[in-house]
Amino acid sequence: MSQVPPQKFDAEYVAHLRELLNIAVEQIGPEHRTPATKAKMAEALVRNAADGITDAHHLMDVTVRAGEDGTA
Incomplete structure (x- = not known):
């Protein structure tokens, strides 16, 4: 895995x-x-932002999905 x-x-x-x-x-x-x-x-939010995602709607979607299942 590359850094x-x-x-x-x-x-x-x-x-x-x-x-x-x-x-x-x-x-x-x-x-x-x-x-x-x-x-x-x-x-999830920071990882996607660090990957270059800047669209707030996309960032919101991935962030909500990360919390929807509540398995954390």
């Missing part, structure tokens, strides 16, 4: 990602809103 250099996000973009995460968490069932699920969702 990808870490992506650097400025403070403004980090704030944007945090806002997207908070919105995404509100879109999953309350029974799944655990710290572990939120961490799983944050990981």
Whole structure:
């Protein structure tokens, strides 16, 4: 497995990602809103952003999907 250099996000973009995460968490069932699920969702969000995804709708979709099953 190859290593990808870490992506650097400025403070403004980090704030944007945090806002997207908070919105995404509100879109999953309350029974799944655990710290572990939120961490799983944050990981999916940051991973996709680091891969170059910039479309907020796409980032929101992958983040919500990561939290929907609540298995974290």
